[in-house]
Amino acid sequence: MLHKSPIIEWHGLHIDLSVILMLVVSCLVVFLLAFIATRNLSVENPGKLQSFMEWVVDFVKGLISSTMDMKKGRPFLSLGLTLIMFIFVSNMLGLPFGIVTEYDHKEAAHIFGKPIISVTEEFDKLQAEQATTGEHEEIEVGVAWWKSPTADAGVSMGLAIMVFLMVHFLGMTRNTKGYFKHYIQPYVFFLPINLIEQFSKLLTHGMRLYGNIFAGEVLISVLLKLTVLGWGGWIASVAGLVVWQGFSIFVGSIQAFVFTILTFVYISQAMETHDEH
Template structure:
């Protein structure tokens, strides 16, 4: 069962409260991990958190060195660490549990004095389509932020802007020249290629995480349908959650290394990328 998002309107703009909540939670977890890892630094007797952070640093340095000269890529170390930790934590948040509230009365669909428009609109549409029937709308408050297209595309959009800013400022001649290679009439194709990178960069992350959460939701629904469904869903859910951890890790890795690949291509001083 796909649940609605808790959306309110402020100043004519719509805000998804679940995404805002999950972004705050993700940022908080990443900040706490980083703070704990760097609180009591020691050369002679490093703690477990310090060892973990050192492993992350070495891992990201390996990603950088595999795509560009490490001296060129060293300024992007913090970017890579932030991306891989933020995306990994965000990918994992929707796996352990979910928080869902049910609404049957549109007049009660309010929070902080604001109407939850996604609920009231859904209830109205269902009542029009099925008059006289009781309508129940579920609202998901806890989920992976990367399972929302706006978050994944927002991350990809920030990288897109950064990549082209670096290309224009650090490799101006080569950056503009590569749009005309191998011939000038390839300009439209090269422009389409750049925007396709933006789309695939974000949608790959969104698609994998969203699909995983949909299947988890289906298995949970199966478990609540009958005794047989409950028995069958438990091992399936355990297996899929284990696989989702693997997928979430891979997607954090893929997003980060593609970021370095795109940066390398933009600042490359060679004639061809």
């Protein structure tokens, strides 16, 4: 069984505390990397972190220039740097380790004076099942506090929605005529199809990131559970984790790259006329 998220209710809203925690950690890691890399800049003898950040800047510039004219794209350099670093760090956070707390009765599932409703609901569900089947096994519910924030659909779709709104705002303000005209191209009855295309871009932009990272963390959870099978399970678990951790770094890097370059592609499409594409 997958671990539950620590969800509490606050003024009618269901808040996932693990997502908030991991978003704060991701932001702090990105900020510290940028701060340390730029603290002692040197032209003659740059440090390793400064050299790495310079490579990231050049890499993002390459992404921009591959999708639009660099004069138009230069203002989006900081956006690209923020996106690729934040998403990469977020994708990596769930790989090294996890923090899980176990609850054996729902009265203990409280934090900040509020019940963890995901745990209490699971206890009620399992107790109802036991009452139906007549079983009386001890119930334990695990809560995962440390995970990749991009493994949460709300975070990934939130990033996609922010990009979606920014892209269409840029299209309406910087390429007004061309932006609205493309919805009725090549013919006016293509309007519904073009509208569906825009919302499909939103869904695929966010869900691609979420699906890949979430699937990776599910597989890690499955591999960890192999340890209950004895020494053979331990060996299979360790071997599987080593292989999958390495592959997950590759997948996390690719997903950060894909999300960022698609952002620039959508910006380019919104800001340029049909003839410039």
